[in-house]
Amino acid sequence: MVSWIDELTPAHVKGLDVYQPGKPIEELERELGISGAIKVASNENPLGPSPRVVAGLPAELAKLHLYPDAGGFALRRALATRYGVDLAQISLGNGSNDLLYQLVLALCGPDEEVLTHRYAFLSYRLAAQVAGRTFVAAPTTPELGCDVDALIAAFTPRTKLVVVGTPNNPTGTVLTTADAQKLLAALPAHALLVVDEAYAEFADAWPEVDHADGLALLAADRRVVVLRTFSKIYGLAGLRVGFALGDAAVMDVLGRVGRTFNVSSLALAGALLALDERAHVTASATQARAQITQLRAAVHGPGVKVYPSLANFVLIECGRESTPVYTALLKRGVIVRPMAAWGLPTCIRVSVARDEELPRVIAALDDVLA
Ligand SMILES: Cc1ncc(COP(=O)(O)O)c(C=O)c1O
Incomplete structure (x- = not known):
């Protein structure tokens, strides 16, 4: 029934x-x-x-009656300095998941598609489907890595967001520098490449293994958006804070669809403290x-x-x-x-x-x- x-x-x-x-x-x-x-x-x-983050958070508790800084100014300024970009090139989210949903809402029209490869993070599909957008998953290599040629072969005039996690969850595979450049060179003019780097800091522990650098891709092409999070290496999954790095115009449209006060004051404070915990x-x-x-x-x-x-x-x-x-x-x-x-x-x-x-x-x- x-x-x-x-x-x-x-x-x-x-x-x-x-x-x-x-x-x-x-x-x-x-x-x-x-x-x-x-x-x-x-x-x-x-x-x-980090114990210093835990020790620093109680100082915020007495200010919980106040709304957080909706612009997340202090954290964005620290991130801008860390990554050598303008403040306007950073957008904060309630985890990087929030930014994925924002990207679809802000940029993917009703007839446009979100494209990734098989065995990618489930949220890519969910973010597309929640918005009623078409989700497409290209085949992978036999080793379950991103097959860039298959991804390019799946481009259509409706492709709007191409999302690649590197390292990818759940396979742990990375996009090579050459493959990332190939993907970007073939990207349709009207599409954006979202490079999800939730685990990027872990990959830095493997300097002998070539892997694409999202920020270098962004420096080369304004259609790149890099997603990062405080949930993984910083150990702050419970606080819910992530960020996007991209062209200021892209960040501006994200800001239009994001919910006001989507990042709590505790999350802003904790992330700011964590950033210094090298x-x-x-x-x-x-x-x-x-x-x-x-x-x-x-x-x-x-x-x-x-x-x-x-x-x-x-x-x-x-x-x-x-x-x-x-x-x-x-x-x-x-x-x-x-x-x-x-x-x-x-x-x-x-x-x-x-x-x-x-x-x-x-x-x-x-x-x-x-
Ligand atoms: C590849 C990938 N991207 C994004 C996220 C989302 O993380 P969060 O929303 O906690 O920042 C995860 C979490 O598991 C992930 O594995």
Whole structure:
């Protein structure tokens, strides 16, 4: 039977999938009556936020009766200095997810398309579908990386936003400098290239691996928009703050569709403090690289493959359907992310853990995948 709300809901909303976030630790512990569960499901920073950020936030609490600075001036000025761009080239969002939605709303007309490749971050599809825009996913390389030729072959006169994550979630793959330049050279005149660099600071820990630099692409072409976030390397996923770097005219249109006060005063203050925590950033990137190296060396099993990654997670081909693998890991107190919803039904994604937790994560994986 059709519920009453069904008849009132536009078709593109009825067709939306609900985003399934990683299972919270508390939920698993409650369900299984256990303690000490490990969550490696949401690509969070296991080192947490920098202690100096935590120490600085209480000073903001007495000002919570005031609305935040809607322009986020202090944070934008600090970011402009850090990245050597004008203040007007920076836009803040409630996480970089918010900016993705803003990009679609601001720039993609009803007949225009959002294009990415398969096995990209699910929010690209959601952002397009929520707005009722057409979403297109081009094939990847056999190693699940961005196949630039396939992406270019998918360009149509309606292509408006081409979104590429580098490193990409969930595959951990990066766009090479040459591929990025090729993509930009072929980009239709009326389209924009969104380079999602949510994990870029982790990739910097792999200087020997060539990967595209979004800011250099932006310097070469004003149709580039770079997305960054404080949720990953800065360990501030709970505060919800991300930023876009782009041409001032593009940032201006984003500002028109963004909700006023979309970034809270605590988020602005925390991000500003975090930006100076260079040692924390370096330590987090080094820790992630070391763990990815260990995961790749130590996780084995028939048909099992741990993909290379320049981010803070690895994609694991389980060689069998991965939902039972996910469930078996839950019973061992380890929460990973099953990848069926991402079109990879035999894969799981495993984020880096605290150093003292990693042996348990590896032992559980080896046990379940044996
Ligand atoms: C590739 C990618 N982009 C963007 C985001 C969004 O991050 P946030 O909205 O927390 O900034 C994520 C989060 O998982 C991600 O993996």
